[in-house]
Amino acid sequence: MIIENENHTNIYDGYKEFENSLICRVNAYQKMKIMGFCSLNSEDFSLTDAQKLDLSLIQRHFDSLALDQYDENAGRYRQHSKYVYLPLLNILVPQSSENTSCYKQDIGFNDEVRNEARKFQPVPNDILLNNLIRSLIFHDFKNSPLYQYSSTVPMEVGIHFIRMKAMVESPSISVPNRLHKDGEPCTWIHLINRVGVSGGENIITDNTKTNILCNQIMHNPLDSIGIVDDLVWHQVKPIHVDEHSQVGYRDVILIDFTPMLAMPNSPS
Numbered sequence: 001m002i003i004e005n006e007n008h009t010n011i012y013d014g015y016k017e018f019e020n021s022l023i024c025r026v027n028a029y030q031k032m033k034i035m036g037f038c039s040l041n042s043e044d045f046s047l048t049d050a051q052k053l054d055l056s057l058i059q060r061h062f063d064s065l066a067l068d069q070y071d072e073n074a075g076r077y078r079q080h081s082k083y084v085y086l087p088l089l090n091i092l093v094p095q096s097s098e099n100t101s102c103y104k105q106d107i108g109f110n111d112e113v114r115n116e117a118r119k120f121q122p123v124p125n126d127i128l129l130n131n132l133i134r135s136l137i138f139h140d141f142k143n144s145p146l147y148q149y150s151s152t153v154p155m156e157v158g159i160h161f162i163r164m165k166a167m168v169e170s171p172s173i174s175v176p177n178r179l180h181k182d183g184e185p186c187t188w189i190h191l192i193n194r195v196g197v198s199g200g201e202n203i204i205t206d207n208t209k210t211n212i213l214c215n216q217i218m219h220n221p222l223d224s225i226g227i228v229d230d231l232v233w234h235q236v237k238p239i240h241v242d243e244h245s246q247v248g249y250r251d252v253i254l255i256d257f258t259p260m261l262a263m264p265n266s267p268s
């Protein structure tokens, strides 16, 4: 059962606020629902001292990411894991790494990789259980317009850690390097580190692909963007080292939500 309050914020019956919840002064849910995206600044979040400590742990964790073996020249490092989230009970369970390091995007969404599951280094358990990561997931879910799904429908939560590392004459390029959709109904991007680089603009258009709704650079840790896949197209531009640096990087966490709906057998 889904309840909406007078601000039309989705509140699931049975939802209990996570005790370490992330305080954000912006009602991102309304923007996501109406505009198809939402952009938040780091100052929109008020972190406790414990959350600031968690953030610094997460920032350092990016130094341990493995090179993306599917394009070793693109300067990308990444980890990927999944959780299952039960909205009705507000329970978030990390999935075991043997089963979760595979990430498959339909070729219709990303034709720059083959239509096969890609295996990435899993996110380690201590990071999956980090309180700030969990709070970000709760924040993102609460502000994602997934109201068409009952609170009894489990959600698969994908979490990607991605470092784009640029060197002189060697920019780092996101895939796909063009306007695209991801396939997951809602995705959030949180900047964690940005050092010594230029570029990396986040471009968002409406479904005409010509009407630009957002063209901005995330500069500070926890600058964030949410996307409703059905309503918009998006792209991240390549990053280059800035004029003062030999090497630079841009680190983000992507968090996405997909309802886990049963698929009936089809006749053979």
Ligand SMILES: [Fe+2]
Residues within 6 Å of the ligand: 180, 181, 182, 234
């Ligand atoms: Fe994407």
